[in-house]
Amino acid sequence: MTGSVAMHMSDGLLNPTTSLLFVGVAVVGLAVATAKARGDLDDRTAPLAGLVAAFLFATQMLNFPVLPGVSGHLLGGALAAILVGPWVGALCVSIVLVVQALVFADGGVTALGANVTNMALIGTATGFLVATALKRFATGKVGLVVVAFVAALVNTVVASLGFVLEFAIGGDPAFSLGAVTATVVGVHCLIGIGEGVITALTVGAVAAVRPDLVYLLRGTTRPLELREGTPA
Amino acid sequence: MSAVHAHLLHRPGNTPVHRLAPQVKVVAAVTGVLCVVATPRERFWAFGLYLAVLAGVWVIARIPPGWLAARALIEVPFVVLALAFPFLAGGPTVEFLGLRLSEHGLLSGWNIAVKGTLGVLVSLTLAATTTPGELIVGLQRLRVPTMVITIATLMLRYLDVIAAEARRMRIARICRGHDPRFLWQVGATARGIGTLFIRSYERGERVHLAMVSRGWTGAMPDQGQPAGRRTWLVGLIPTALAAIVLGIAL
Structure with missing residues (x-):
């Protein structure tokens, strides 16, 4: 709950010019992501991306405990970037956000551009860049889990900085930017830890069963393991 | 939620x-x-x-x-x-x-x-x-790109299936005594999400094959009226x- 509340901006937080500016940013970003996603998945793009988007939507309904009485849910930017790559990931997260705004009234329609920019574009891009930069540590199970944790934590905090940027351009000038930044980033550091833990464990679980599905692990080959001994 | x-x-x-x-x-x-x-x-x-x-x-x-x-x-x-x-x-x-x-x-x-x-x-x-x-x-009539429309259509169509799967997995966990209160007890939920991803992705592969065998050409038919x-x-x-x-x- 905390995650969604903190990050889906409502109408009225940003002035119309800024809202429209970020609609433009989101449209350009999405166009690039769409073009690149085609290259990642060829003709299977649409069905697979549709199911991945449904998966992301469904995971946002799963609440996990943070402390007694406080629960959070996954935002999924870094998870999508690590599992299906930045392009398909950004596309899926954007579509989830658009559908949430139009069909479920979650997040303002004029803030949609800014929301897509933060969570889908900045979120997946940061998550993927961090994960790629740390890729050489992602050998073995523990390494991959740690990389996924760091990527999701950094992704959440940087996405919240996207909000700070938007608020600096088109927010209410009555507030000192320092205080807004401190509050927003502070809250998202906490959210990011939860996001990181659950992203890391999820990626670990997928890599244990179908490592071929983890986009981050593409191109790495695991040496064949021969286990000798009598089967139990 | x-x-x-x-x-x-x-x-x-x-x-x-x-x-x-x-x-x-x-x-x-x-x-x-x-x-x-x-x-x-x-x-x-x-x-x-x-x-x-x-x-x-x-x-x-x-x-x-x-x-x-x-x-x-x-x-x-x-x-x-x-x-x-x-x-x-x-x-x-x-x-x-x-x-x-x-x-x-x-x-x-x-x-x-x-x-x-x-x-x-x-x-x-x-x-x-x-x-x-x-x-x-x-959105289709407003000329949103075909790929986005197709993904959104399939997402809405399968959302209930995936959500029901997630619900069944949660009930299965609770039946086995799962009662998490703190963040460090989140392991089973996270492994459930991992399994849910694999099942969704594999379902996507099957859906794609089913669509191709029924003559899928890469775009949803336009159902709207101008x-x-x-x-x-x-x-x-x-x-x-x-x-x-x-x-x-x-």
Whole structure:
């Protein structure tokens, strides 16, 4: 709950010019992501991306405990970037956000551009860049889990900085930017830890069963393991 | 959360608002909210007029206000944020019931609360009178790229399947004594999400094969009807009223 509340901006937080500016940013970003996603998945793009988007939507309904009485849910930017790559990931997260705004009234329609920019574009891009930069540590199970944790934590905090940027351009000038930044980033550091833990464990679980599905692990080959001994 | 209200937002009906072409409704809603957001916050009367216009739409669409109020609760966190502003912002202050409140903060809080609430009410009206499928057709008629439309269609179609799968997995965990209270007990939930991803992805592969074997060519058939000039004119009346209010307020 905390995650969604903190990050889906409502109408009225940003002035119309800024809202429209970020609609433009989101449209350009999405166009690039769409073009690149085609290259990642060829003709299977649409069905697979549709199911991945449904998966992301469904995971946002799963609440996990943070402390007694406080629960959070996954935002999924870094998870999508690590599992299906930045392009398909950004596309899926954007579509989830658009559908949430139009069909479920979650997040303002004029803030949609800014929301897509933060969570889908900045979120997946940061998550993927961090994960790629740390890729050489992602050998073995523990390494991959740690990389996924760091990527999701950094992704959440940087996405919240996207909000700070938007608020600096088109927010209410009555507030000192320092205080807004401190509050927003502070809250998202906490959210990011939860996001990181659950992203890391999820990626670990997928890599244990179908490592071929983890986009981050593409191109790495695991040496064949021969286990000798009598089967139990 | 979303699972619960997934199907509660649409109110089936056969009013002129329900029958209006979805592309007109999407355009009307988005431009309407833009008008609200563009209104200077000191024009208190303008927001009342916006609400009156919206109430007119509710009368035509036969949506009871109580139904909307219950679903507008999604806004509560932002209202709480807005209530905090008068205590946080600086600048000149006013006395109210012995509390020192910042004038800037009061105005900012009002700004966010009123615009956010009107935005949610417009979104709820759109969702109440339009099925998710119709909304996608509307976006298709508005020339949203084919790939985005296809992904969104498949997502909405399989959302219930995946959500039900997630629910079954949760019940299975609870049946086995799963009762997490702290973040470090999240392991089973996370492994469940991992399994859910694998099952979704593999289902995607099967769905793709099934689609190809039934003649899939890469684009959804266009199910919408073009809206005539008259439909656009009639459908945009509430938005035009909002634009007039904005024009006076500016």
